[in-house]
Amino acid sequence: MRIEAQQLARRFGAFVALDGVSLSVGEGELVALLGPSGSGKTTLLRLVAGLDFPDSGQILFDGADATAVPIQKRQVGFVFQNYALFRHMSVGQNVAFGLEVNRKKFQMTGRQIRERVSELLRLVQLPGFENRRPHQLSGGQRQRVALARALAIEPRILLLDEPFGALDAKVRKELRAWVRGLQQKLKITTIFVTHDQEEALELSDRVVVMNHARIEQIGTPAEVYDYPATPFVWEFLRGTTSRELAT
Amino acid sequence: MERIIPVSHPTIRDPWPIRAVLVGVAIAFSVLFLLVPLFAVFYEAFQKGVFAYLSAIQKPAAQSAIQLTLLVASIAVPANLIFGLAAAWAIAKFQFPGKSLLISLIDLPFAVSPVTSGLVFVLLFGARGWFGPLLSAWNIKIIFAVPGIVLATVFVTFPFVARELIPLLQSQGSDEEQAALSLGANGWSTFWRITVPKARWGILYGVILCNARAMGEFGAVSVVSGHIRGLTNTIPLHVEVLYNDYDYVGAFAVASLLTLLALVTLVIKGLLTWRMQERAF
Numbered sequence: 001m002r003i004e005a006q007q008l009a010r011r012f013g014a015f016v017a018l019d020g021v022s023l024s025v026g027e028g029e030l031v032a033l034l035g036p037s038g039s040g041k042t043t044l045l046r047l048v049a050g051l052d053f054p055d056s057g058q059i060l061f062d063g064a065d066a067t068a069v070p071i072q073k074r075q076v077g078f079v080f081q082n083y084a085l086f087r088h089m090s091v092g093q094n095v096a097f098g099l100e101v102n103r104k105k106f107q108m109t110g111r112q113i114r115e116r117v118s119e120l121l122r123l124v125q126l127p128g129f130e131n132r133r134p135h136q137l138s139g140g141q142r143q144r145v146a147l148a149r150a151l152a153i154e155p156r157i158l159l160l161d162e163p164f165g166a167l168d169a170k171v172r173k174e175l176r177a178w179v180r181g182l183q184q185k186l187k188i189t190t191i192f193v194t195h196d197q198e199e200a201l202e203l204s205d206r207v208v209v210m211n212h213a214r215i216e217q218i219g220t221p222a223e224v225y226d227y228p229a230t231p232f233v234w235e236f237l238r239g240t241t242s243r244e245l246a247t
Numbered sequence: 248m249e250r251i252i253p254v255s256h257p258t259i260r261d262p263w264p265i266r267a268v269l270v271g272v273a274i275a276f277s278v279l280f281l282l283v284p285l286f287a288v289f290y291e292a293f294q295k296g297v298f299a300y301l302s303a304i305q306k307p308a309a310q311s312a313i314q315l316t317l318l319v320a321s322i323a324v325p326a327n328l329i330f331g332l333a334a335a336w337a338i339a340k341f342q343f344p345g346k347s348l349l350i351s352l353i354d355l356p357f358a359v360s361p362v363t364s365g366l367v368f369v370l371l372f373g374a375r376g377w378f379g380p381l382l383s384a385w386n387i388k389i390i391f392a393v394p395g396i397v398l399a400t401v402f403v404t405f406p407f408v409a410r411e412l413i414p415l416l417q418s419q420g421s422d423e424e425q426a427a428l429s430l431g432a433n434g435w436s437t438f439w440r441i442t443v444p445k446a447r448w449g450i451l452y453g454v455i456l457c458n459a460r461a462m463g464e465f466g467a468v469s470v471v472s473g474h475i476r477g478l479t480n481t482i483p484l485h486v487e488v489l490y491n492d493y494d495y496v497g498a499f500a501v502a503s504l505l506t507l508l509a510l511v512t513l514v515i516k517g518l519l520t521w522r523m524q525e526r527a528f
Contacts, residue, residue, distance in 0.1 A: 078429040083420035098430035
């Protein structure tokens with residue numbers, strides 16, 4: 001699905017979180033929202049998800065106005081930063097949740113739901129994990145359960161908030177490549193938020209660099225890296241990367 | 248074979264006389280103030296044998312006191328459960344004007360003396376109270392009747408569930424609720440499938456404490472009840488009546504019921520605390 005954001009603005013009291021941001025994401029594209037904390041990237045993601053609503057501006061899904069559509073109706077798969085797994089449910093119940101609460105829409109029997117859950121758990125490489133509890137899983141496993149749960153409702157878009165932020169470096173690298181592979185296999189339009197420039201450059205089709213509630217530059221990883229549009233983009237991509245390489 | 252090397256902790260080891268005195272004082276204190284009264288209740292209750300105990304409990308006045316207490320608790324506890332859930336949900340999940348005032352108001356019944364709480368209801372609904380003429384015109388009796396006892400109990404036990412749930416819901420955040428919404432759940436099923444189960448041990452804990460207080464409340468209920476035997480006496484009030492009548496076996500037999508309630512409450516409370524710690528991750 002195509003996503004278009006037009007002149008989105010959002011304030012929280014005196015704090016301007018988004019100041020007239022426009023962005024379009026094409027069918028099947030994987031876009032990274034990159035920026036320091038407070039740059040508005042998570043606010044933009046939450047507006048697209050329907051977890052929050054803009055003060056002004058429009059959001060279009062495939063050309064249709066979705067600005068006022070509540071999150072339940074948007075059919076978006078949202079993976080939270082800390083995964084937000086339902087702690088009182090098993091892994092299987094977590095993944096089945098979206099199908100259970102929408103039984104009318106999905107027209108699935110209990111047996112079909114169980115089959116779909118085990119299929120999804122195989123997809124995220126956690127076969128047979130149905131009866132585990134979230135607190136028995138490692139960080140990487142929890143993240144994949146959260147992904148399976150989000151994919152269960154056959155979302156039209158996938159939104160990931162700092163998906164690898166809470167993982168250690170080694171797991172992060174593995175999971176990154178795996179998520180990229182999965183996204184290409186499913187051909188699902190995906191936006192993810194990150195403050196890690198390496199992650200954004202490596203993973204995405206296009207990078208949206210944000211700062212102070214505005215977009216500084218939109219481009220392919222090569223474009224933003226080789227031809228930074230503003231001093232901020234240069235500093236944010238090169239400055240920290242070179243420091244990281246030096247250590 | 249590994250040898251176990253003894254490690255000394257000089258900083259946390261006091262000389263034995265000090266330890267002995269401290270432990271001794273603690274034990275003596277709990278025996279004197281907790282165990283002896285507990286023992287005394289049952290000793291006095293069974294002083295004239297099991298038969299006297301059972302017949303004291305089976306007297307009509309005692310039976311009516313037990314029924315009234317159960318009735319009052321069965322109204323006050325669900326009422327405060329619903330209120331507590333609603334208030335905790337509102338306070339933990341939303342920002343609204345007057346929020347801190349609401350939090351302070353919830354604590355009011357803890358801060359006010361129960362006798363004062365009772366008097367407030369007499370002042371409002373009594374024969375010469377603010378709404379007295381109105382109520383007598385409609386022929387509704389609140390003070391010196393069951394409705395007054397229910398009102399006073401609801402007021403006194405108001406904070407238990409809310410107080411327990413507010414910090415719990417606040418610490419759990421609303422990410423799981425948002426996740427449920429994003430998966431297509433509506434507000435109602437998010438509340439029942441996510442929020443309530445997530446907080447279920449805390450809810451039960453609050454209900455248990457609320458129930459113990461609802462059944463055991465004396466001061467506020469005493470003021471509004473009027474002590475009409477067989478009609479407006481709850482268990483605690485009935486104990487006092489029996490005691491003032493020099494019916495010690497009766498008084499302690501009925502009191503033993505409240506003591507048993509307390510013991511059961513303590514056991515359940517302990518189990519719940521243990522469950523909540525185990526479940527937290």
